[in-house]
Amino acid sequence: MAAPPVLVQVLRERRRSLAGWAVAFAAICGMYTSIYPYMAEMNLQAMLEALPREMIEALGYDDMSSAAGYVGSATYGLVAFALLMVFAIGNGAALLAGDEESGALELELTSPLPRAAIYVQRLGALWAQITALVAVVFAVTLTLDLAQGLGIPTLDLAAATLQLWLLIGLFGSLAFAAGAATGRRGIGLGVAATLAVVSWMLNAIGPTIGLEWMSSISPVGWYMDSNPITRGFHPVDALLLALAAALVIAAGLRRFVRRDLMT
């Protein structure tokens, strides 16, 4: 069977940019994880207790007593999470709608490939890139954990990684699908970024004001709740993330194969 040509071409053209992102993720995750032993010595927990409790909870910095709690808050809960969101939403909106707006997509659209194949292969290229970056985050964190003997439970880390992958895939797919449905990159960006922020705020603020249901309707809540690593594997939440992604992908495809293109 021949390789999917669009997927191969997109990945080939993005390989340099992807390599740059991978290096940045490795550096940032490496830095955060490797400073934990020093922060543990400084008794971070005591320092944080001086801050208002609501603020700490909203930031997810409520469990600094273990490496799992720290990496869950700082890397998986904040830095890697936010950067992956930026990457996935930006790329998701650019990959189909951006190329349609610039006219670069015309080559594929006037080729013998069906529209659905173009959609699926470009989406595949997005997921492949997200997978590569999430794998970098996992590999760097795991390596430093083992090297420094931080004692993060590997299964919990793997579960958090899987759930992170699904969450980032969901928002990347949302940007992609909203862009594909409308042909406007700005709409893809706007819809996905707005929902990501709202979703993060529901999860961050809900519990601090006693409205726990806010977390449970938020995809960010399905991923991290209060801490993505210490909470471990949650099959129902993982399934919800996967289903939401499938729904968004199907809706975008349905619209893309029916509408006028390159208008």
Added chain:
Amino acid sequence: MGHHPIEIQGLVKDYGSFRALHGVDLQVARGEAFGFIGPNGAGKSTTIRCLLDLLRPTAGVATVLGARDLANNPAIRARIGYLPGELVMTGRRTAREHLTYLATLRGGAGRERIEPLAERFGLALDRPVNGLSKGNKQKVGVIGAFMHAPELLILDEPTSGLDPLLQREFLALVRETAEAGATLFMSSHILSEVEAVAGRVAIIRAGRIVDVEDVRALRERAGQHVRLTFDAPLPAEAARAFAAIPELSALTIDGARLTALLRGSPDRLLKEAARHQVTRWSAEDRNLEELFMDHYRQTSADAGGEAC
């Protein structure tokens, strides 16, 4: 089989509340070189985009190479060569990578012709496409449209951006392709651009086909603006002699200067002019807009002055 490569019936296309096509009918026969002319914004590109299934018609049917349902027949495009009006090529791709990718999308068809065609048009294949001049981009587009020897070529404003030398090479390629039996459908807003190759032309204006006819008949009917200057004012009997020439209309004689619209053979005009001393002459093909004005007047006259 018996079908026409392009068969358009009652094609209507709305963009929101704006109607871009008002029921276009067209038939292009196998092996025909067909010109599709009209001013910018008349609906040429909209029609072409419907043929490629980029746009879905509001009403009517476009049948391409026997496929009535274009949405479910994307594979039909393997047999079409399409040259976009404005080719967009982004990224650091080289021309070779761009064309190789296009061949891959077509299942590999035409890959072996990239090199010889690039040589023929003098295109450097290893330069990044985003830095190419308009003419060089157009060469990439031409090679992409022709390399897989398609049955049907859809060319949107094909010679824009090509310098005269390349235009000649392009027209030679078009003729070879036509001789090999391919069907050509080329759009332009300039009649002379399609005149060199097209047998028949359709004229589209404001989303309606206003005329389909032989390109030579059209050119003859279109006529030329003729201007002659003599060394002395023309006497009255000479003016009467010019006025009697049936090929001339809109004749004005102002002292030593004569202007007229010539339709058909210039023979009688030249013979009459040669009786006098001619100091300057010019003959200019009328442009498309003027032809539209003719059509417009004609159709309003036919319809009893009803607006278009």
